[in-house]
Amino acid sequence: MEKARQPPRTSRHLSVTEPSPWVRRFAALVPKGGTVLDVACGGGRHARHFLGLGYAVVAVDRDVGPVADLAAEPKAEVVRADLEGGDPWPFAGRTFAGVVVANYLHRPLFPLLLAAVETGGVLIYETFARGNERFARPRNPDHLLRGGELVDLVRGRLQVIAYEHGIVQRGPIPGVIQRICAVNDLDAGTRGDGEPEPHRVDPA
Ligand SMILES: C[S@@+](CC[C@H](N)C(=O)[O-])C[C@H]1O[C@@H](n2cnc3c(N)ncnc32)[C@H](O)[C@@H]1O
Secondary structure (H helix, E strand, O other), X not given: OOOOOOOOOOOOHHHOOOXXXXXXXXXXXXXXXXXXXXXXXXXXXXXXXXXXXXXXXXXXXXXXXXXXXXXXXXXXXXXXXXXXXXXXXXXXXXXXXXXXXXXXXXXXHHHHHHHOEEEEEEEEEEEEEOOHHHOOOOOOHHHOEOOOHHHHHHOOOOEEEEEEEEEEOOOOOOEEEXXXXXXXOOOOOOOOOOOOOOOOOOOO
């Protein structure tokens, strides 16, 4: 396994360089040889993790300073874009083996994120949820998922492999967190009962 690259450290969220345990847990479900999109990548801790696992990565953020070093990596693409209306969606017509979103929520992107998961690809999404406002930022409900919201997002589109919503005390960023891992293979089943093939819930 290659060594994960480390970002320069300049601001609070960038001080967390360790990948999320949820993302690490499900990384192995992402089809090998594919490209992983790290949405609102910050310091690129997840893009770096997947690079270290041998995947090609695309890291997008409105501030790409903290991932500028990745531009020198042959298997990394860094895209600067305002994902909240300032710029068109930079990946129109492109799909990815993995779409990773961590600690970022802009609901109008949901349809674009779903459409960006290639057939057989994986969505790994984790961010703060209602209840977090009692402990820490973010407190704005616009930035907090409602109960079941990520399940509702993927229902009928992706196969849910794992979902959680609750207080996370261990890990780099504690809080009330909702997280999902889901695979775009609902239409690929060969079982005869309409059910998709199961995946490992402990692939790491
Ligand atoms: C809390 S950080 C999370 C960073 C990274 N996903 C992680 O988990 O380490 C939120 C990120 O969203 C990015 N962001 C906020 N608004 C954005 C926008 N309108 N367009 C693109 N990126 C944005 C910020 O620049 C920041 O890097």
